Each structure stands twice: as C-alpha cells, then as structure tokens.
Amino acid sequence: MALARIHYQGSAFPISYDLHNLSIPSPRGVLVFLHGWGSNKELMKIAFGQSFRDYTHLYIDLPGFGASANEQILHTHDYAQIIESLLSYIRTHFSELDSQEFIMVGHSFGGKVATLLAKEQLILLSSAGILTPKPLKVRAKILLAKLCKGLGIRAKFLRAQDAHNLNEAMYQTFKNVVDEDFSQSFKQCRAQAFVFWGKDDSATPLSSGEMIASLLPQSQFFPLEGDHYFFLKQAKLIESLYHKSTQGG
Template identity: 85%
Template sequence: MALTQIYYQNSAFPISYELHNLNAQSPRGVLVFLHGWGSNKELMKLAFGQSFRDYVHLYIDLPGFGLSANEQILHTRDYACIIESFLSYIRAHFSALDSQEFIMVGHSFGGKIATLLAQKSLILLSSAGIITPKPFKVRAKILLAKLCKRLNIGAKFLRSQDAHNLNEAMYQTFKNVVDEDFSEVFRQCQACAYVFWGKDDRATPLSSGENIAALLPHSQFFALEGDHYFFLKQATSIESIYHNAIGA
C-alpha cells in the first residue's frame, strides 16, 4: 500500500493505492479499478487480484473511503478531476507505465467516474448513472427526512444505509451524487465500453445496464449470474469475455 497527496481546488487529498504486476513483461495495459460507494480498493483487489495477470493493476481508495480521508464536499466530476491528477502522478513516477493504455474499470459509483475518464477502453460493472423509480418506502423516508429538517429535528436514523457513519462532508457528497442522471455522459463517451451486469442486481437493476449499453456509442453488454457484487465470483468469466470481445 502507498499513499500520496493530490492537490485540487486548493485542498490536499490523500490517495491510498496499490500497484500489482509491475514486473509483468510486456503488460497489455494498466487496469485502473474504481470501487463503488461505501466500498474500497480491498474489495476490488479481492475480486480481480488473481485474474488479468498480463495487465498491471492499479487499486485506488477514492477520497472518503478506505484509507483515503476526505473532509471536502464533492461531486462526481470532482472525483474524476482528482483521479485524473492522480493518474498523471502515476505516469510521472512510474516511467514504465507512461506508454501503457490505462483501462478504466468502475463498479457502481466508480463506474460514473470511470466513464468520465475513459479514453480508449472502459469496463463497467453494474454502474450507477441511470435514475430508476424509488420504492414507496424510500420515497416516504425522503419526505419524512425533509419534514424533520424543516422542523429542525435530527433525523440521522432516516439516512440511507449508504449514508451511515459518514462525516458531514461525505454525507453532503452522497446527496450530491446519489441521484445523478449520467445519460448524456454515457451518450458522449467515445471509449470502447464493455458493460457487465449481475442478472439479480437490485441496487442497479438489469434494465439500467441495458439502458447504459444502448446509450454508449461503442458498447457490448454481458449479463452474468449474481447480484450487485456479481464480479466477486465472476472475475475469470469477465476476463475471458473481455479478451474474446477485444479479439485477444
């Protein structure tokens, strides 16, 4: 594990990261793994650490998660700018990687950041970014929370599970990013996109994946067995499908 500081809008952001397979001979690129909300690089490493062995792996804790502390209120595009600066740091400090293609791999919230950063290749894993109707129970909690706020009544117990145990900056960040419509971002992405989804995903339903794949100009869609974290048991299949898709 390594830690560096990235400066963005006059603030310092510590970024915790790990590089794997640096000694690989003639690597086929650098896979940049961006985790979902509430997760960290360890989950992505657990899923993909034993696959894609002919690539360099870059695992990152996004600001506010894992070992990357954050006290600033951010939007998704801020995350993209911070990670873009971090990738420039990696290229500058690891000269062997400067000529390599950086392939963005994003799960859920990380999928939105990955889409903003992708240049040539993009791998999405049950990405967020498509707004779906909320169940009645969730809508009722939101209305009750707004009423409590208006009456100056504390209502942390009404927060989404994804918002539990967050500092105030990260809670505001969560509210900024949770219901973003990224349809236009997907539509404008020119990278070759490989969209993987869990057939039983309830957090980001299968229809969201189909919509994202339809919006992306250059995409292929693959539905695999499993839920929102299907990739934890499907890394080998994802690797095989990806290589077949790119003709490797």
C-alpha cells in the first residue's frame, strides 16, 4: 500500500492506493479500479487481482473509505477532481505509465466517478446514477428523520444503512451523492463504455443498467448472473467479454 497527499481546494487528502503488475512488459493499459460506497480497494483486489493479467492495476481507496481518511464535505465532482489529481501524480511518479491509457473501472458510486474521468474506455459495474422510486418504508424513514431534525432531535438510528458509522463530514457527503441524477453525465461521456450488471441486483436494478447503456453514446451492455456484487465471482467472464468486444469478436 502507498499513500499520496493530494491537495484540493485548500485541503490535503491522503489517498491510499496499490499498483499491481507494474513490471509486466508492454502492458495493454492501466485499469483504475474505483469501489462503491462503503467499500474499499481491497474488495476490488479480491475480485480482479487474478484477472486482466496483461494490464497494470491501480486500486484506490476513495476519500473517506479504507485507508483514505476524509473530514471534508464532498460531492461526486469533487471526488473526480481528487482522483484526477491522483492519476496525474501516478503518471509523474511512475514514468513507465506516462504513455499508458488509463481505463476507468467503477462499481456503484465509483461508477459515477469513473464516468466523469473516462476518456477512451469505461467499464461500469452496476453503477449508481439513475434515480429509482424509493420503497414506502424508506420514504417513511426519510420523513421521520426530517421531522426529528426540525424538532432538534438527533436520530442516527434512522440513517440509511450506507450512512452508518460515518463521521459528520462523510454523512453530509453521503446526503450530497445518494440521490444524484447522473443522466446528463452519462449522455456527455464520450468514452467507449462496457456496462456490466447483475441480473438480480436490488440496489441498482437491471433497468438502471439498461437506462445507463442507452444514455451512453458508445456502449455495450452485459447482464450477468448475480446481485450488486456479481463481479466478485465473474471477473474472468468480464475480462473475456471485454476482450471480445474490444477485439471485434
């Protein structure tokens, strides 16, 4: 594990990252793995560490997760700017990667960040970014939380599961990013996109994947067996489908 101090809007962000396959001859590119909300780079390493062996891998803990501490309130675009600065840092400190294409790979929340950063190619894994109707139980909890706030009552037990155990800055960040409509960002993405999805995903339903694939100007859609974390057991299949698509068959 390595740590880079990235300066952004007057604050220093310690970003933890790991580089794998750095010494392989003639890598086909650098895969930049961005995890989902509440996760970390270790999950992405477990999933993809034994696949895409002819690529260099860059695993990153997004600010506020894993070993990347954060005390600042952020939006998704802030995450993208911070990671973009980290990628510039990586190119500067690892000259062998300077001429390599950086291919963004994003799961869930990381998919939104990856979409903002992708230039040539983008791999999405059950990405967030499409708003879907909330169940009645969730809407009731939100209403109750707002009532408690209006009465000056702190009701942390009403927080969404993804907001548990967060410091105050990260809780505010969660509220900033959880209900973003990223439709325009998907439309404006000019990268060649490969959209992979779990057929039984209940966190980001299959219909969201179909919508994202239709919004992206250049995309291919691959529904696979599994739930929101389908990629944990499907990395080799994802690699095979990606290679077939990029090589024309």
